[in-house]
Amino acid sequence: MFEPGFLNKYKYIILLCIISMAAISSCGVGQKNADHDAYFKKAITYARHMPTDRVAQQAVPYVDSVYRNFKGRISTADLAQLYDFKSNHYLYIVGNYTRAMLYADSMLYILQPYSGEKNYNLAYATACLNKGNVLYSQKYYSSAYGWYYRGKSSLQMQEDSCSYNQYMSKVSASLGQVCYDQGKYKQSVRFWLEALNKMSCEKEYDAFYLTQGWYDNIGLAYRNLHRPDEAIRYFEKAITLLKAGELKYTDKKSFIQMALGLVYGNEADAYQQKAMYREAERGYQQSININSQKHYIAGDARLSRLKLAAMYIKLLRFKDARAQLDTVKPILDKTYRHEMMLWLHTNAEYYKNAPDGNASTAYNYLNSYVALNDSLQADQRILIGADVKGEFTRLQQEHALKTESKNTRLNNLLMYSTMLVLVLIVALTGSYLTRKGIAQALVKPKKKDGEYQEKEVYLNWFDDI
Secondary structure: OOOOOHHHHOHHHHHHHHHHHHHHHHOOOOOOOHHHHHHHHHHHHHHHOOOHHHHHHHHHHHHHHHHHOOOOOOOHHHHHHHHHHHHHHHHHHHOOHHHHHHHHHHHHHHHHHHOOOHHHHHHHHHHHHHHHHHHHHOOOHHHHHHHHHHHHHHOHHHOOOHHHHHHHHHHHHHHHHHHHHHOOHHHHHHHHHHHHHOOOOOOHHHHHHHHHHHHHHHHHHHHHOOOHHHHHHHHHHHHHHHHHHHHHOHHHHHHHHHHHHHHHHHHHHHHHHOOOHHHHHHHHHHHHHHHOOOOOOHHHHHHHHHHHHHHHHHOOOHHHHHHHHHHHHHHOOOOOHHHHHHHHHHHHHHHHHOOOOOHHHHHHHHHHHHHHHHHHHHHHHHHHOOOHHHHHHHHHHHHHHHHHHHHHHHHHHHHHHHHHHHHHHHHHHHHHHHHHHHHHHHOOOEEEOOEEEOOOOOOOHHHHO
16 A cells, blocks of 8 residues: 555656546557548548549559548548448449459458547448458358448447447348349348348448448349339439439539449330330430440440340330440450340340241350359359358357356356355354354353353464464
């Protein structure tokens, strides 16, 4: 213990130490700076909305330059935001799994020391989500679900908080995409609706950006379920939201236009299912007009042209179909299997049915289509075998069993400790009573004023313990 007057004597030195420690901790690597978050997020948002044919080449150098030229201290939160951007960029824009995994792992590494801190829980869970997304893209489905679950578990103590709902919204959206790719469209709709219900804490533009995308995804799922009325309802929701966004977010005009082009083309598919060919043609043309512009989504414009050509063949408008096919031919992306399959199948149908058709040419196109489709189906069978719901149930059960096992060991330890304490108490009490009884028996009473009075005997029973 301190000597009396110690605190009073050294109070100024103690106060100085406390102030110094507070100053050091406030400058620590892990501190989160809201101003930095907003500054870097603005740069990252700009990079994400660069014109489509530039984003792959210029987005990362631009963001790196912003970080490199920043005059302040770059915190862990700032670095986490950078690694999050790069992981998603290399995964979804560039398709480089190695780099995507590198930045997902880097984000996990720098956040690991802060995974239990409230301000960093969402960032850590997002890092888990990024790693899961990279693994999923590489067809490591079980491992991907494990990382999704780990991120979810890291936020379990904050259920119904904004950070928990934000993360679970993104997890639900990722699982919706998994189910969609598996062909489990009803399940994908449930996940995307769940994502929409859990995004109430998102900032205004982020909510707009995610909502329009999920509306479009739900429309696609209903289209694939051959439920065109419900598909059109969600496509219209996306279109209404995007048109309102054009007026509100004027600095995002090119992105919103590109998104509108995508939705118009998707909605045209649903109109074609309803045999509303005039509306379908208008939708495809709107999509083509928007995304065939310079710096827009040229690949989507090509797909819309091929779909329009296929519809013209169905309507026996062979001249119009040939015009669309001839436009696509010199700019075809032969590395994109879905585009190539649509190109091969549409040409096979043209040469099979058109007046200037050729059976041999039709057969060659069809043969190439079948070969490419077989390779795609082989990958699809692997994907379909992955059970999203089953994997999460299994992980939940494993977690529950581990928790139960830990609780059982703890309960056993507490029980044994309690029994030991009880035995010690009984032993000590027995020793005390025995010593006291012997001591009293050895004391001789003496007579005083005609009465016997016991001599006081003091025994310190702790001496023998």
